[in-house]
Amino acid sequence: MKKELNELGTQVLELCSSRRLTLAVAESLTGGAVANSIVSIPGASAVFRGGAVTYATDSKSSVLGVSKERLALTGPVDELVARQMASGVGQLFDSDIAVATTGVAGPGPADGHEAGTVWIGVWSKSAGSLAFSYQFDGDRDYVRYRTVEAALRCILLNFQSN
Numbered sequence: 001m002k003k004e005l006n007e008l009g010t011q012v013l014e015l016c017s018s019r020r021l022t023l024a025v026a027e028s029l030t031g032g033a034v035a036n037s038i039v040s041i042p043g044a045s046a047v048f049r050g051g052a053v054t055y056a057t058d059s060k061s062s063v064l065g066v067s068k069e070r071l072a073l074t075g076p077v078d079e080l081v082a083r084q085m086a087s088g089v090g091q092l093f094d095s096d097i098a099v100a101t102t103g104v105a106g107p108g109p110a111d112g113h114e115a116g117t118v119w120i121g122v123w124s125k126s127a128g129s130l131a132f133s134y135q136f137d138g139d140r141d142y143v144r145y146r147t148v149e150a151a152l153r154c155i156l157l158n159f160q161s162n
Contacts, residue, residue, distance in 0.1 A: 005145075008152035009037040015156060016047040016097070023155070025051040026064055026089035026100035028076060029118070033148045034101060049093035054085070060102075064088030075111035076102050082121030083129035090123045097159055098123045099151045106140045116143050120151050122158045130158065 090098030106115030
């Protein structure tokens with residue numbers, strides 16, 4: 001599994017380098033694993049601007065500027081929260097593009113959502129933000145792994161044509 005993330009991380013760096021794009025990440029359930037999948041690749045410093053692990057709900061607001069009202073209404077596992085996390089970290093680190101992860105890794109439900117429920121937000125200075133939902137089945141480690149994989153794929157799929 002690590003090899004697959006290494007390959008995806010390399011593809012993300014090559015994409016960003018070839019398009020002269022910088023990248024930032026905001027993470028909740030992945031706890032820094034997306035950033036790690038990028039910075040473990042030689043040459044990451046030319047692309048990667050930084051990341052924020054906002055595991056606690058209130059840190060999503062205080063660090064990334066996610067709407068307190070939205071968090072109170074929906075909790076952190078939400079499309080708009082994922083989009084705001086991505087745009088917030090992109091602006092925080094003055095990057096060209098950004099990705100964010102939020103969801104429930106498990107083992108049980110949280111915030112009214114089943115384990116494996118995930119939202120990934122992507123953002124760019126030129127196009128704004130989008131979010132994608134996923135439902136992964138498996139244990140906590142597997143859900144986190146699949147979320148990192150999905151986040152890297154979201155970057156590749158959404159920014160190859162920009």
